[in-house]
Amino acid sequence: MKFKRVSAVLASAALITTLFTACASNGNEQQGSAGGTASNSNAPIKIDYWGGWTGPDLETMKGLVDKFNAEQSGIHVEFTSMQWTPLFAKFLTEMKGGEPPDVLAMHPFEIGQFSEMGVLDNKQIEAAKLNKSDYSEFAWGGTFYKDTQYAVPLDVHMHGLYYNKALFEKAGLTAAPQTGEELIEMAQKLTVDSNGKHPNESGFDENNIVQYGLGFNMNHHIFYQAYALINQQGGNPFNESMNKLELDEEKTAKAFGFLQDLVFKYKVVPKGEKSPVDDFTTSKVAMIFDGPWQMPKLETSGLQWGSAPYPQVFDKKAAWGAAEVLTFPVNKKGSAEEKEAAIAFVKWLDGNSADWAKSGQLPSNNAGMESAKGLEGREAFIASLDNAVLLPAHPQSAQLFSSTAPSPILxxxxxxILNNKDPHEIAKQLMKDMNAILADQ
Amino acid sequence: MNKQGKIAALFLLPYLLIFTIFRFGPSMAGLFVGFMEWNIVGDAAFAGLDNFEKLFRDPMFYTSLKNTMLFLLMVLPPLVVFSLLLAVLLNQKLRYRNAVRTVSIIPYVLIPAVVGIIWNWLYDNNFGILNYYLKMIGIAPIEWLTNDKYALFSVAIVTVWSYMGYNMILYLAGLQDISKDLYEASTIDGANKFQTFMKITLPLLKPITSMIITLTLINAIQIFDQIFVMTNGGPGTATLTLVQYLYGTAFQNYNLGYGSTLGIAIVVILIVLVQIQSRLFKLDN
Structure with missing residues (x-):
């Protein structure tokens, strides 16, 4: 009997461990250049730099780090990149163990949570002596939380529209849509069934569509689009200090309703689309809403493509925007030399951000942004900078705007977009779910 | 302890050390953290039974529990029945038997994330091969992973596909352990094939069936990888399972205390289910 009890305890213990190790092992860690450590006074100062890039942008960032390491001998940067969620879990664990990285990349909406945890060092930002005039207002604004600057701007990105030039020409279209009406009209012309009919023609067979007019991600990016469309109607319901959300039900319902109609009423968007960019590069959809990070893929696809700003559906222009920023984690064990080296590296990255533009991301730095203008397709996204809207750096943003279930925005x-529910009910539920999280502080 | 015992203990020592350091110790710590409020970085604060109280009034816990139980009910019967039928079939003298056995185990060998990606392509609503064939025979396409009514079932199909080969191998080993004399004796006694299967094969495979049910229970309650890759818990919360919820709570929201409480709840659920299963399958010698 005693043995049975002991076995049960051991089995329970093993099960708990299995669960946690199964979860924690997720993520695809990739190490950048390995190098020497500062073992003697002549050795370079070693600093750790962590980021969450896993796509083609990872190679661009690795290239930048290697370039920095090759250009000088005083500092050696060890670069580690993995998916954002395991990256931050690793960061907090290392922080607890007293060994955080010297430089950590993140997004503006995460700054609130991490600064409330007390893990970000704003003194190093002061020491970096950044000039506001060197950056776009959008990028600069994304580095603050409660009026204190916690980050150095790295890049910005926003939703825009990509279109297939060959399919446009075939449909007799000459320019990308700029308004909601134009978008619907063009998307209908570009949506074709197996008999060559369009959705606004009688006899259109919605079960045998061979080409769709428009595609977009059917995940949290739907909320990002709705967020832009709410802003297009005037007023941003979210801010960094909210403890109760007041959502305008009518505006929210209109925003979600517009996107819903594209799928269910106008039938120009594939239901439950999984990979819009792949559908776009294989000419199964003629236009997609996506971010500038897709440009390296499009550049190598052989497709003739163009880009345009996110259309103005309501009263004013607005597009969802986000950014990547560089922070300095608090490190009590870190020496003054290491902290100076971290600042020097970040300033070097800032000064070389034109190279980072090759990853598709738009540099936050004005000089880098100017260089990006010369690259194909960037102009349309840059044109959205003045009306791009960020999600706030609220301390509970990770939960409020989570991209995985359970998530109010998802x-x-x-x-x-998948269940075709009443947009007013969706707005009410969104407010209820978000307020439940805000009440649980 | 005699010399043989000492040698045995010496052989066991490295494993026991590793188990204590990397499994038992962290597990005990996990149990302890379940009673704390802790966000990894700050100091942990004793929360008493607050996390457990929260668990009982947390609608998302019940949603994930319901989804996990539904998932278990979807995968358990086919993983036992189909694996057994496949094993019986492949135990016959058939042409290409070894090739079919090998092919059957391949899905189990594949990494769950890869399986998820492959099935994501197959399940694609608009351009996936499954809907392509459905359309060819005049059936409207199915929103496999994007409709909250079908999503969990679609993931269950993938899990059955993945694990069936492994269970089949276990059954096959069991079948080959049954003495041929028993079958010969039953034939002499005039039993037909169905009677032989019901009176000899099935009862003698009871230990294997019990083991397969236990393993399926554990794997189904711990389902994570495929859901993470294929649906991420969506649409909405239609495929949110207990471990997916634990992952989000502990590693996305950094609520280690409540995440550990969820871990404890999962272990308790598993122990209860395994206990029920072992009572139902009480094996006699």
Missing amino acids: TAAQDA
Whole structure:
């Protein structure tokens, strides 16, 4: 009997461990250049730099780090990149163990949570002596939380529209849509069934569509689009200090309703689309809403493509925007030399951000942005900079705007675009779910 | 302890050390953290039974529990029945038997994330091969992973596909362990093939069936990888399972205390289910 009890305890212990190790092992860690450590006074100062890039942009960032390491001998940067979620879990664990990285990349909406945890060092930002005039206002604004600057701007990105030039020409279209009406009209012309009919023609067979007019991600990016469309109607319901959300039900319902209609009423968007960019590069959809990070893929696809700003559907222009920033984690064990080296590296990255533009991301630095203008397709995204809207750096942003279930924004997005629920009910549920999180502080 | 015992203990020592350091110790710590409020970085604060109280009034816990139980019910019967039928079939003298056995185990060998990606392509609503064939025979396409009514079932199909080969191998080993004399005796006694299967094969495979049910229970309750890759818990929360919820709580929201409480709840659920299963399958010698 005693043995049975002991076995049960051991089995329970093993099960808990299995669960945690199964979860924690997710993520694809990739190490950049390995190098020497500062073992004597002549050795370079070693600093750790962590980021969450796993796509083609990872190679661009690795190239930049290697370039920095090759250009000088005083500092050696060890670069580590993995998916964002395991990256931050690793960061907090290392922080607890007293060995955080010297430089950590993140997004503006994460700054609130991490600064509330007390893990970000704003003194190093002061020491970096950044000039506001060197950056776009959008990028600069994304580095602050409660009026204190916690980050150095790295890049910005926003939703825009990509279109297939060959399919446009075939449909007799000459320019990308700029308004909601134009978008619907063009998307209908570009949506074709197996008999060559369009959705606005009688006899159109919605079960045998061979080419769709428009595609977009059916995940949290639906919410990002709805967020832009709410802003297009005037007013941003979210801010970094909210403890109760007041959502304008009418505006929210109109925003989700517009996106819903594209799928269910106008039938110009594939239901439950999984990979819009792949559908676009294989000419199964003629236009997609996506971010500038897709440009390296499009550049190598052989497709003739163009880009345009996110259309103005309501009263004013607005597009969802986000950014990547560089922070300095608090490190009590870190020496003054290491901290100076971290600042020097970040300033070097800032000064070489034109190279980072090759990853598709738009440099936050004005000089880098000017260089990006010369690269194909960037102009349309840059034109959206003045009306791009960021999600706030609220301390509970990770939960409020989570991209994986359970997430209020994912539920709202998928109820709209997959389940075709009443947009007013979606708006009410979104407010209820977000307020439940805000009340649990 | 005699010399043989000492040698045995010496052989066991490295494993026991590793088990204590990397499994038992962290597990005990996990149990302890379940009673704390802790965000990894700050100091942990004792929360008493607050996390457990929260668990009982947390609608998302019940949603994930319901989804996990539904998932278990979807995968358990086919993983036992189909694996057994496949094993019986492949135990016959058939042409290409070894090739079919090998092919059957391949899905199990594949990494769950890869399986998820492959099935994502197959399940694609608009350009996936499954809907392509459905359209060819005049059936409207199915929103496999994007409709909250079908998503969990679609993931269950993938899990059955993945694990069936492994269970088949276990059954095959069991079948080959059954003495041929028993079958010969039953033939002499005039039993037909169905009677032989029901009176000899099935009862003698009871230990294997019990083991397969236990393993399926554990794997189904711990389902994570495929869901993470294929649906990420969506649409909405239609495929949110207990471990997916634990992952989000502990590693996305950094609520280690409540995440550990969820871990404890999962272990308790597993122990209860395995206990029920072993009572139902009480084996006699």
